[in-house]
Every structure is written in C-alpha cells, then in structure tokens.
Amino acid sequence: MCGIFGYMGKSNAPYIIHQGLKRLEYRGYDSWGISTIEKGNIVTTKDTGHIPESIKLKTNPTTVGIGHTRWATHGGVTITNAHPHYSTDRSFVLAQNGIVENYTELKAYLEKLGYIFDTQVDTEVIVKLVEHELKTTKTLREALIKAFKQLEGRNTVILLDSKSGQILAIRNGSPLILGVKEKDIYLASDPLAFNQYCRDIVEINNGEMIEIKDGKYKLFDIKKDKYINRKPREEKLLEIDIDKEKYEHYMIKEIVEQQHTILKATEYTQKQLQPFIKRLKETENIYTIGAGTAGFSADQIAYYLRKIGKKNAISIKSYETESYLENISPNDTVIAISQSGETADTLEAVEILKERGVYIASIINMPGSTLSRLSNSYFMSNAGSEICVASTKVFTSQISFGYLLSKTLVGEYTDAKRELRTISNNLEDFFSKKTFKQIENISKVLKEKEHFFVLGKGQNFHIAQEGALKIKEISYKHFEGFAAGELKHGVIALIEEGTPVLSIVSNDKNVKDLISATQEVKARGALTIGIGDKQDTDCFDYFIEVAKSNDLKAISNVIPFQLISYYLAKELGNNIDKPRNLAKSVTVK
Numbered sequence: 062m063c064g065i066f067g068y069m070g071k072s073n074a075p076y077i078i079h080q081g082l083k084r085l086e087y088r089g090y091d092s093w094g095i096s097t098i099e100k101g102n103i104v105t106t107k108d109t110g111h112i113p114e115s116i117k118l119k120t121n122p123t124t125v126g127i128g129h130t131r132w133a134t135h136g137g138v139t140i141t142n143a144h145p146h147y148s149t150d151r152s153f154v155l156a157q158n159g160i161v162e163n164y165t166e167l168k169a170y171l172e173k174l175g176y177i178f179d180t181q182v183d184t185e186v187i188v189k190l191v192e193h194e195l196k197t198t199k200t201l202r203e204a205l206i207k208a209f210k211q212l213e214g215r216n217t218v219i220l221l222d223s224k225s226g227q228i229l230a231i232r233n234g235s236p237l238i239l240g241v242k243e244k245d246i247y248l249a250s251d252p253l254a255f256n257q258y259c260r261d262i263v264e265i266n267n268g269e270m271i272e273i274k275d276g277k278y279k280l281f282d283i284k285k286d287k288y289i290n291r292k293p294r295e296e297k298l299l300e301i302d303i304d305k306e307k308y309e310h311y312m313i314k315e316i317v318e319q320q321h322t323i324l325k326a327t328e329y330t331q332k333q334l335q336p337f338i339k340r341l342k343e344t345e346n347i348y349t350i351g352a353g354t355a356g357f358s359a360d361q362i363a364y365y366l367r368k369i370g371k372k373n374a375i376s377i378k379s380y381e382t383e384s385y386l387e388n389i390s391p392n393d394t395v396i397a398i399s400q401s402g403e404t405a406d407t408l409e410a411v412e413i414l415k416e417r418g419v420y421i422a423s424i425i426n427m428p429g430s431t432l433s434r435l436s437n438s439y440f441m442s443n444a445g446s447e448i449c450v451a452s453t454k455v456f457t458s459q460i461s462f463g464y465l466l467s468k469t470l471v472g473e474y475t476d477a478k479r480e481l482r483t484i485s486n487n488l489e490d491f492f493s494k495k496t497f498k499q500i501e502n503i504s505k506v507l508k509e510k511e512h513f514f515v516l517g518k519g520q521n522f523h524i525a526q527e528g529a530l531k532i533k534e535i536s537y538k539h540f541e542g543f544a545a546g547e548l549k550h551g552v553i554a555l556i557e558e559g560t561p562v563l564s565i566v567s568n569d570k571n572v573k574d575l576i577s578a579t580q581e582v583k584a585r586g587a588l589t590i591g592i593g594d595k596q597d598t599d600c601f602d603y604f605i606e607v608a609k610s611n612d613l614k615a616i617s618n619v620i621p622f623q624l625i626s627y628y629l630a631k632e633l634g635n636n637i638d639k640p641r642n643l644a645k646s647v648t649v650k
C-alpha cells in the first residue's frame with residue numbers, strides 16, 4: 062500500500078513522476094503528492110482522490126523529485142496528511158510506505174522535546190525524528206539512518222533534500238527498486254512504475270539505503286555500515302497492458318481473459334514440474350498460505366492436494382500463521398500464494414519460516430517480486446497485468462496451477478491438461494451476450510437487497526467464500542460465503558422473506574445436500590439463486606448455468622460471482638476498477 066517514486070535524470074521530473082504515480086495508483090488512491098526542487102527550494106503539489114490524467118503542477122520543468130500515492134493508515138484522507146511531508150525548515154521532504162508501529166511512543170518522546178505536529182500521519186514522526194537526529198549528526202544521511210533504525214514495523218522511506226539536491230531512500234519490508242538508464246535514475250515501489258523507460262534494475266534489500274546525487278547512485282548497508290557494489294541487471298518485467306480494448310472496465314476484460322490465462326498458468330511441462338513434484342512426494346506436510354483472494358486460492362489448492370494429490374495439505378491464512386509456526390519443520394513444504402509477491406502478511410510468515418529452514422515455493426504473478434526472491438522455487442501465474450483491484454484472472458490461474466500440480470503428483474498430468482483445455486473451450490461459449498444479459502438482469506434484482514448468503518460444499522466451499530468476497534469488494538453489499546453444512550447450525554436464523562441465498566450446485570456427491578439446504582431456506586421465504594450444473598428441481602427462483610467441466614468446477618463456478626460483482630457494481634454506479642478503501646498490493650499489516 063502506498064506507492065513511492067523518485068527520479069533524477071535528463072528529463073522533466075514532474076512529468077516522469079506523475080506518469081510513475083499513475084502506474085503505482087493501484088497501491089493506493091486516497092491522495093497523492095509530488096515534490097521537486099526548483100531554484101534551491103522544494104515545491105510540492107498535493108491533492109486528495111485519484112491522480113488526474115493530466116495535472117497542473119505548481120512546479121516548472123526540473124530534473125529531480127519524488128512522489129507518493131497514499132493509502133491512508135494513520136490520519137484521514139486530507140491534503141495536509143498527503144505525502145511528501147516537509148521538515149520544519151522546509152529544506153527536505155519525506156514520504157513513506159509502511160506503518161511506524163512504535164509511532165505513539167516516538168511521538169510522545171518528540172512532543173516532550175518540544176516538537177509540534179501538524180498532521181495525524183505517522184510519517185511526520187519520521188520527519189521530526191530526522192530533524193532531531195540532525196542536531197547531533199554531521200549529515201542528513203547520517204540523521205536519516207539514525208532515525209530509521211528507531212522505527213518499528215515494515216517501513217520504506219524516501220527523502221528529497223534541497224540543500225544537497227540528493228534523494229535518499231531506505232528500505233525495510235515495503236518494496237523499493239532502482240531503475241537505471243544511462244544518466245536517468247528511477248526509484249519506485251514497483252518496477253512497473255518505470256519499465257516503459259528502463260529495464261535495468263538494481264534490487265534494494267531490507268536494511269539498505271540508496272543515495273542518488275549528480276546522476277549517480279550509491280548503495281549503503283545501514284546494518285554493516287558499508288557501501289555495496291551492486292551492478293544493474295536486466296529484468297524481464299511484466300508489461301502493463303493498459304489497453305482496455307473493447308471493454309468498458311479492466312474488470313470485465315480480465316474476467317473474459319480467463320479462458321486463456323488458465324492455460325498460460327499451466328504451460329509448465331512435466332519435466333519442469335518434476336523437481337518440485339519429487340519434493341512434494343517426499344515432504345511430510347504441505348502448508349499453503351495466502352491472504353484475501355490468494356488465501357482462498359491457498360484453501361482451494363490445499364483441497365486439491367488432499368483430494369487429488371493424496372497429501373496432507375493444510376491451508377493457513379498468512380496473518381494467522383503464528384500458532385502453526387512451531388509445528389512446521391524443514392521436512393514440510395510451504396507454498397505461498399500471492400499475485401503481487403509483496404503482501405506484508407505473507408512475506409512476514411515466509412521470512413520466519415525461511416529462517417527456520419523450511420522450503421518455500423511460491424505461486425506469483427509479478428516477476429522480480431520480493432516473494433520470488435525469498436522463495437527456494439517459484440511458479441509464475443503468467444496471467445499478465447491484472448489492473449482491476451479485485452482479483453479475478455489471477456485467482457483462477459493460481460487454482461489451475463494447484464490443480465495441475467495435484468494431478469501430476471498422482472501421474473495424471475495429461476488428464477489435467479485435457480481438463481484445462483476443455484474448460485477453456487467451454488468458457489469461450491459461456492462468455493456470450495446471453496450470459497451477460499442474464500447476469501445483468503439478476504443483478505438488477507439483487508441491487509435492491511442488502512444481505513446475501515452464498516452456500517457451497519466440498520470443491521465449492523472456498524468458491525462460496527471467494528465469490529462472496531468478490532461481490533462485497535465491488536458492490537459494497539454484505540455477502541457472506543458459508544459451507545452449506547453450517548446453515549442449520551446458526552446462519553439460517555438470518556433468513557427471512559426475500560433474503561437472497563446463492564447456492565453453488567455441481568453434479569457431484571454434494572448436490573443433494575445443496576438442494577436440501579436451498580429447499581430449507583426457500584421454505585423460510587428466501588430468494589434462491591442456483592449457480593452451477595443444470596438441475597432438475599424447482600427450488601431455484603433463478604439459475605445460472607455455468608461452463609461445463611469435469612473436476613475443475615471451481616473455475617466454472619467462481620466466474621458467475623465475478624460477473625455478478627461487476628454488473629451489480631455497475632448498476633450501483635460504483636468505481637469498478639478502483640473500489641473504495643482497497644489497494645491492490647497490501648504491503649502493510
């Protein structure tokens with residue numbers, strides 16, 4: 062969350078920074094700010110809301126500056142709270158990505174020393190701390206290092222100094238990467254922000270500081286107190302596919318792309334999978350971890366590894382790994398799942414497990430991400446850039462790969478590939494005008510309701526949860542996904558006349574249970590919607606028949622939820638690609 066950008070070079074810094082921030086906007090879009098140095102002074106333009114397509118900056122063309130796009134943690138969304146933040150003498154500005162976890166203590170300490178705070182953001186604590194350290198250090202870089210070492214939490218900061226004309230940045234946890242092209246130097250939370258200009262990157266690790274001055278950069282290890290010589294290397298970065306083509310929103314484009322992306326995610330040959338399959342065969346337990354949609358992916362992949370792969374696979378939410386950590390041993394294998402490869406909760410769990418000698422494999426969509434670097438091995442989802450904040454195509458890519466892995470474990474690689482091709486072909490027919498119209502019409506009915514329940518079982522249990530998450534993210538309606546078996550144990554108390562209940566029904570051994578559950582809610586007045594394989598029953602008020610599949614029903618069944626989410630949000634006039642309060646990459650805890 063929050064995007065950081067810095068630039069020093071031959072081009073017009075305000076323009077480059079604005080373009081970079083637009084590309085980082087997926088990390089947060091509450092407010093933004095750009096600071097540049099003009100005639101020795103720092104000039105800043107800030108505003109709340111989305112970064113406009115073109116902006117009228119207070120600054121003239123200049124060659125150095127920093128920028129920030131914010132996802133609020135401490136303090137409301139106001140221009141005052143927007144980064145970068147000035148030092149008291151206005152000689153430097155600082156922007157941050159992360160959370161200063163000891164913010165309260167540090168603020169109290171600084172207030173006692175007489176510092177006065179103008180904002181509610183934790184970043185101001187860093188600024189004041191640097192000012193304070195500057196009283197007893199010779200240089201600003203020394204003061205920054207001393208201040209930075211007092212911060213708790215995963216923080217990355219960038220500072221622009223008008224006196225020396227330099228940019229300083231330190232990374233701990235929250236991502237930061239350097240791009241170099243001759244005399245042009247870029248610094249950003251994600252290389253996507255500058256990969257239209259340069260491909261040569263320098264990785265910055267935790268505890269490293271970057272100093273950019275006079276068109277040159279220097280890397281410094283703040284723990285070992287010494288300079289590091291790290292040459293740029295060319296990285297195959299993900300292209301941002303900013304073309305919406307014929308679609309009105311990225312979300313619908315990305316939903317339709319799934320017929321192709323599930324195949325791209327599973328292009329691995331048996332030979333390529335072999336070393337990891339060998340490891341999985343020998344491993345005692347497999348733990349899958351992830352958060353949010355990637356967490357449901359982790360659940361579904363663990364389900365496939367148990368049900369198909371015959372392994373003891375346990376899914377854990379990244380932010381709830383603590384009670385498991387002691388029991389995970391080097392004889393086990395952890396599979397971390399993450400679109401961005403930068404999710405703080407997932408990285409923190411992986412860092413701890415790695416230290417304990419546990420083998421980490423990951424499924425990621427972002428080349429060069431922190432998770433890929435931390436992992437012993439990784440598999441790319443190859444879904445291309447997913448721009449809509451709500452994840453759709455990456456979710457199905459992840460579970461397709463998990464399915465391929467599970468089938469390969471039991472010698473059924475070819476069968477899995479056949480099934481993936483079948484579902485891909487059937488999805489092509491499913492994405493028809495007729496389907497879109499039907500879901501649009503159902504969404505018009507749902508628009509009037511507030512609370513919704515989604516029921517699933519077995520292969521569809523986690524799909525009920527992911528389906529509900531997808532709809533609440535974009536429509537802001539209260540959807541809850543449950544195991545159908547849970548209904549009678551409490552949830553049914555919430556069913557009243559007109560309550561919409563969406564049941565996922567597949568032609569599998571659970572179908573009877575799902576139909577009984579639907580009958581039970583219908584008897585209590587629920588509005589019933591079936592999603593799945595066609596059923597010979599009159600218990601559904603509406604029925605969405607999904608793309609045909611054999612044992613990959615999770616994919617066919619999740620897609621109608623993505624479409625309901627889309628059409629419902631459209632009906633409600635919500636911002637589909639950038640829903641409120643969310644960010645695509647959750648780099649804070």
Ligand code: F6R
Pocket residue numbers: 352353354355356398399400401402403404407450451452453531534645646647
């Ligand atoms: C929901 C969504 C989030 C992410 C979660 C983890 O649509 O996208 O729930 O899945 O924040 O992100 P990654 O996959 O980047 O680790």
